[in-house]
Amino acid sequence: MKIKADKRLISAAVGLAFFVPALLLDKIWGAFAAYLTLYALAWAAAAWSVVVKAARNIRRGVVFDENFLMLVASAGAFVINLVFSDYATLNSPGGGEAMMDGVLVMLLYQVGEYFQALAVRRSRKSIRGLLSVRPDSAVVLRGGEEKEVSPEEVEVGELTIVKAGERIALDGVVTDGASYVDTSAVTGESVPTYVKAGDKVRSGCIAVDGLLTIRTTETFGESTASRMLRLVEEAADRKAKQETFITTFAKVYTPVVCAVALLVAVIPPLVQSLAFGGGSEVWQQWIYTALSLLVVSCPCALVISVPLTFFSGIGGASKTGVLVKGSDCFSSYAKTNIMAFDKTGTITTGRFAVGEINTDKDTLSALAAAESRFNHPIALAFGGLNKNGSVCTAAEDVSGKGIKATVNGRALIAGTHAFIAGSGVACEETHSPFTVVHIAVDGVYKGFVTVRDEIKPESAEAVAECRRQGIRTVMLTGDRKEVAEAVAREAGIDEVRAGMLPRDKTDAVTELKKQGTVLFCGDGINDAPVIAAADTGCAMGGAGSDAAIEAADVVVMHDDPRSVVAGRAHAKKVIRIATENIVGSLVVKIAIMILSVLLPAVGAVAEFPLWIAIMGDVGVCLVAIANSMRALRCKNPRARNAANAAGA
Numbered sequence: 001m002k003i004k005a006d007k008r009l010i011s012a013a014v015g016l017a018f019f020v021p022a023l024l025l026d027k028i029w030g031a032f033a034a035y036l037t038l039y040a041l042a043w044a045a046a047a048w049s050v051v052v053k054a055a056r057n058i059r060r061g062v063v064f065d066e067n068f069l070m071l072v073a074s075a076g077a078f079v080i081n082l083v084f085s086d087y088a089t090l091n092s093p094g095g096g097e098a099m100m101d102g103v104l105v106m107l108l109y110q111v112g113e114y115f116q117a118l119a120v121r122r123s124r125k126s127i128r129g130l131l132s133v134r135p136d137s138a139v140v141l142r143g144g145e146e147k148e149v150s151p152e153e154v155e156v157g158e159l160t161i162v163k164a165g166e167r168i169a170l171d172g173v174v175t176d177g178a179s180y181v182d183t184s185a186v187t188g189e190s191v192p193t194y195v196k197a198g199d200k201v202r203s204g205c206i207a208v209d210g211l212l213t214i215r216t217t218e219t220f221g222e223s224t225a226s227r228m229l230r231l232v233e234e235a236a237d238r239k240a241k242q243e244t245f246i247t248t249f250a251k252v253y254t255p256v257v258c259a260v261a262l263l264v265a266v267i268p269p270l271v272q273s274l275a276f277g278g279g280s281e282v283w284q285q286w287i288y289t290a291l292s293l294l295v296v297s298c299p300c301a302l303v304i305s306v307p308l309t310f311f312s313g314i315g316g317a318s319k320t321g322v323l324v325k326g327s328d329c330f331s332s333y334a335k336t337n338i339m340a341f342d343k344t345g346t347i348t349t350g351r352f353a354v355g356e357i358n359t360d361k362d363t364l365s366a367l368a369a370a371e372s373r374f375n376h377p378i379a380l381a382f383g384g385l386n387k388n389g390s391v392c393t394a395a396e397d398v399s400g401k402g403i404k405a406t407v408n409g410r411a412l413i414a415g416t417h418a419f420i421a422g423s424g425v426a427c428e429e430t431h432s433p434f435t436v437v438h439i440a441v442d443g444v445y446k447g448f449v450t451v452r453d454e455i456k457p458e459s460a461e462a463v464a465e466c467r468r469q470g471i472r473t474v475m476l477t478g479d480r481k482e483v484a485e486a487v488a489r490e491a492g493i494d495e496v497r498a499g500m501l502p503r504d505k506t507d508a509v510t511e512l513k514k515q516g517t518v519l520f521c522g523d524g525i526n527d528a529p530v531i532a533a534a535d536t537g538c539a540m541g542g543a544g545s546d547a548a549i550e551a552a553d554v555v556v557m558h559d560d561p562r563s564v565v566a567g568r569a570h571a572k573k574v575i576r577i578a579t580e581n582i583v584g585s586l587v588v589k590i591a592i593m594i595l596s597v598l599l600p601a602v603g604a605v606a607e608f609p610l611w612i613a614i615m616g617d618v619g620v621c622l623v624a625i626a627n628s629m630r631a632l633r634c635k636n637p638r639a640r641n642a643a644n645a646a647g648a
Contacts, residue, residue: 015046077102179210359447
């Protein structure tokens, strides 16, 4: 793209170098042979690439495009000057005015094309930036030695070494080392994340300041970086309704305009000559008007700016970690007025955490020490709570009921109310929507703690933003009603439907679609059917299953529900910009086309100048392109948190 853009600029510069002396010879001295030669050289320098493209398209069967229109209009100006002007006129100052306009058409057209290419390059840059997430190699530990290999050669379960400043090649779990990790290329998060042994890491991220040993959990083809690139590449092939309309419209519009221009060149001068008389000047006037009509009718503003809007929209969203799989997804996303969310992994983190604590610190530390001997989800919730350094010497898991352990030389039991009571310890039943863990030490009841699926801190903010945008929120979950309602109250969700199987969720979305345009957001493999059933399916890509991601229209790489809502606002902006470009371009072009015929018809001007027509065409195109570039800017709801974290 850079080479092509430079060639356009060079063509315009060389053409201008011939055009300036030609203009002086024409306007001051009227040296016909000299200015004709220089005008012809200026036109050839500016028009050669257009001639090549027009010829190539004609061979492919595409005759009526913007290249053809510009060639006919600019070359026609030379023909008018040479055919309808006598030698005395041509050899006097100002005699080559039509030729001057013909060269100006090409010069301005090439300048316009250059700025178009510049805008496209800037838009593509946001997409090409994603290519940097693709690692070129991986350092794998084999036979006690470090070997640099292609990422495709690394198998699941192998150990890879990532040094400070290097990019993580494959998804995996840190087994040794610690480092801050730059995740901005994958999630759009500007503040590095600290990882240590046991933490998951994604390919495409960069180890900032430490050495990491990572056990791979995915092949290269299924790792985050490869999956991101695949999604973005597929997005380019999916067209929005507006893009399809413009393609079809241009195929009909351009031949019709050419036919209208031909009629304008023939009918008015023929009628005027027969009715009122008139010589070659009448034909010159209307042929010139017809050429102006061809110039201003060029559909490049629509053909370039509308696809550019959607391409920029995809690029702008991707920079914040939101991957929109294609232009066709923007329309339904923008119309969304009902957002349905899965609970686990979407509104909540999917990890258990200790909630209410109704016991003393010593007992909590003892319980944490006992739970550290197990790796089930509830036990993991107590990690880091052994503040007193309690020591567990024996532990037994009583499946489905609780645990028995010896901590600091004392007998500890913890679990359900029935388990504690069945062990001969008197305790009152506690009513909570969450899991209640009762505790007894040496046969004495010590209180309880609750364990719950931790709600994401961003969920309430996301739901509040939905309310500000007039979006109704619904939670669809397979969890118990009391748990779902408690989470919904904390997040502020409008409606809850609990105890649902995947089929029930699909039926619920089908029902909701009768009430509005529905987006469903989930992450599990069981969410794939309902994601596919929604008007817009959204998957949490960081923790989401492959099935959910494949079924989705939108993938949020950092699992932040606020980005789902921000993406909807961005989609509305993209659709609005595309509509502005379509309506604005057509209105301005039609207005100039009418004036180009009307003004000569009523005698307001002898002929509508070609250079005004090309200025109208290029001007409209550049304004539309500049408007399209606004789609590159996408608000990142995570930016404020990142800024706060950096300040802290």
